[in-house]
Amino acid sequence: MARVVVVGAGMGGLAVAARLATVGHDVLVCEQAGTVGGKLASRSRDGFTFDTGPSLLTLPAVYRDLFVKTGPPLEDGVDLVEVDPAFRYRFPATPGGDPVWLEVPNASRARMRAALDGALGAGAGEDWDRFLDRAHAIWQVTREPFLESPLGGGRDLLRQARRTGDIRTVAPWLSLRALGRRHLRDPRLRMLLDRYATYTGSDPRRAPAALAVVPYVEQTFGAWHVRGGLARLAAALHDRALLRGVEVRTGASVTRVLVEGGRAAGVELAGGERVTADVVVSDADATSLYGDLLPASAGASARRRLAKATPSLSGFSMLIALRGRTPDLGHHTVLFPEDYDAEFDAVFGRDARPVDDPTVYVCSPDDPEMRPEGCEAWFVLVNAPRHGRGPGLVDWDAPGLAASYADRLLSVMAARGLEVRDRLLWHETRTPADLERATLSPGGAIYGTSSNGARSAFLRPANRSPVPGLFLVGGSAHPGGGLPLVGLSAAIVADLVGPA
16 A cells, blocks of 8 residues: 555546545545635535536546446436537628527537538538548547557657557647648638637647547537536545545645655645655646746756646636526527637737637526526636736736726627626626636646647646656646546556556
């Protein structure tokens, strides 16, 4: 039996803790916040409940596997609900035309073809279907060697390429935008594809074509909601960790990872308490781990690699409580802008600024456990530059900025057909600065590093650190951010540590 300390009780930290405890390790989780779940959080007020982080579950098989390998099945802890239709998209008007709405059915390629042909014209469905065939081929090539296995650098790429013999399918020289141009004739379909780059906090003009697997997974394995809010998944995972004997300490901020004799030896907490360990697993943001928690002499190579990576985008969100109900409102609604590239320029450019005309995502679950009768609880999210001062950053703590930008978003939604100001009971904002303070993610970067650039996968920190006995889990480590990939990272790290 090894003594394992996990730094952080996000989904990755809780998942790896439950897995390691199940195979016989003595596991302690130290979480700086007063609650568990990390970015998978919720906010309740006046009978309204909002998911303030992830609001969509895809690839639930990852969590079904986690739960069945650590005890009773997932469905014993949460009520999974299929979301159908999965999304409603509003595309801007073409010259001389009107805006177009597309309703995306859940996990049905046949219904998706019909929906696309009906909304965008004959042939759109066939184009998207051919694109999904290509995405399926990429999924088959990348799933086991790249998403379910540890990855440390370029040599791993060459080894996996020889193994699969299908590097042409992945096309690492192509961006997601370029792949879309090869398969999708309608610019609105390409706009739809571009949005999936933002699932990893990335710019579609620079993100690799391999991200085609994101829409494939969503439209093949379905979009899911957890009744009562996705934060209940975090609560269920916390319960599972406790069931397996994990000790979870909240309000326990780790200030240093101890390194003795060249290997991880435990952690030091705020206040000076030292906790010894045979293995340390960090669910903290990798930038914070290598920049703040480790001695300068440890992890230098990982710091250099991180310095070459582009941080992911952040987000500005609003929690909106409304009286009344909106006709035909989807669970997930996306309102596209006239100029998508202007949004990416604003978020990723050196002259970063709040996006004036952003893509607006609205999550409004028709879930009686999340809203009073006759009301709606909206979680509204737009892409935003990270918080800070300097090139590529925005000082989101500047006086009046959050309030004025919230007003701007209400106006943008009204212009795109969702006028709610006359029904507004109250609203709250969450800026990238708030996200940084709540989760200790530098600048409020949601996904750690982005997937911008062909080598981005190998700039993302590996699960096995250069310091023996120290491992990385969670969205800032391989294979990336988002609930499914975070769950996969926990499985990878548990395998690397091995049974007691």
